[in-house]
Amino acid sequence: QSHLPDSRPDSGKVALLLMALAASSGVSCADIEERSVRPEGKETGARELSGFQSLIECIPKPNLPEIVIFDLDYTLWACNAEDMILPVVRISNLGFADATGRQVRGALDALEILKGLKKAGVALGIASAGSRRGHSLALLRALGLDGFFKPHCICVFPGAKDEHIKRVCKAARVEPDKAILVDDMPYNRHACKRTGAMFQFLKRKLVSFTDMEKALATYSAQATQRNSFKNWFKSVPINYNPNPPDSKDSSTSQLSNPTTINSIRNPSVSTSSSQASSLESLIPVTPNTPAVSSAS
Numbered sequence: 001q002s003h004l005p006d007s008r009p010d011s012g013k014v015a016l017l018l019m020a021l022a023a024s025s026g027v028s029c030a031d032i033e034e035r036s037v038r039p040e041g042k043e044t045g046a047r048e049l050s051g052f053q054s055l056i057e058c059i060p061k062p063n064l065p066e067i068v069i070f071d072l073d074y075t076l077w078a079c080n081a082e083d084m085i086l087p088v089v090r091i092s093n094l095g096f097a098d099a100t101g102r103q104v105r106g107a108l109d110a111l112e113i114l115k116g117l118k119k120a121g122v123a124l125g126i127a128s129a130g131s132r133r134g135h136s137l138a139l140l141r142a143l144g145l146d147g148f149f150k151p152h153c154i155c156v157f158p159g160a161k162d163e164h165i166k167r168v169c170k171a172a173r174v175e176p177d178k179a180i181l182v183d184d185m186p187y188n189r190h191a192c193k194r195t196g197a198m199f200q201f202l203k204r205k206l207v208s209f210t211d212m213e214k215a216l217a218t219y220s221a222q223a224t225q226r227n228s229f230k231n232w233f234k235s236v237p238i239n240y241n242p243n244p245p246d247s248k249d250s251s252t253s254q255l256s257n258p259t260t261i262n263s264i265r266n267p268s269v270s271t272s273s274s275q276a277s278s279l280e281s282l283i284p285v286t287p288n289t290p291a292v293s294s295a296s
Contacts, residue, residue: 049112053116056117062227065122070126076145078206081139125171
């Protein structure tokens with residue numbers, strides 16, 4: 001399969017190429033997903049790309065995420081990387097084929113999505129729970145997507161996505177709450193909740209312009225709310241005054257009284273002294289009479 005062209009043939013040649021590939025390798029036609037074919041210049045694709053680019057351009061820089069982290073399997077391509085037999089060969093813009101002739105499509109919108117995010121200054125990362133990092137990197141190269149990701153921002157190892165998100169964000173020097181995870185597994189939303197990242201679920205598998213537009217619009221709306229609250233909080237002066245203005249004089253006189261200060265420092269003394277004063281008020285006060293001598 002090393003002689004397969006890397007050019008962009010028309011849809012008729014692509015169909016013949018895939019049929020020949022399937023016949024020579026014994027792969028059933030069911031494995032070849034021709035629904036991934038999108039003829040170049042199709043109006044719908046151009047309109048979707050234009051809408052995605054316009055959305056990125058109209059979102060203010062502070063309201064954009066600092067990093068977007070992508071899953072690999074069934075997010076950037078329609079297979080498990082571990083199932084592919086190396087080496088893999090790219091087949092135009094449809095995807096790639098492995099050493100057995102198995103052809104797998106990639107996400108058709110992935111290339112333009114990565115271009116748009118990179119142009120907007122958004123960092124890119126990968127978080128995959130696969131066990132074969134070499135296979136994942138080979139598939140990225142076959143699709144021409146490897147140049148968008150820095151090596152230290154590619155995390156491929158088994159485990160929960162919490163650790164993937166933390167490692168990628170740490171490598172990119174970004175806080176997790178400034179990140180978006182794009183993934184096809186719904187339970188990974190829990191990892192995002194635990195780390196603070198935003199989750200974009202791919203209901204139909206394979207990332208598309210629609211998915212990214214939804215993710216960016218949601219993140220931008222949340223960022224606007226956060227920023228407006230911060231600005232309001234900073235603009236409102238907070239002056240703590242425990243003594244109201246009308247009781248300033250009385251409170252000052254109370255605090256200048258040693259008995260009041262004593263009672264504040266030692267409440268028990270204040271209580272006992274007040275009880276004693278109340279008891280004294282109950283005792284009748286008699287005038288002092290001179291003592292009568294026994295002699296008189």
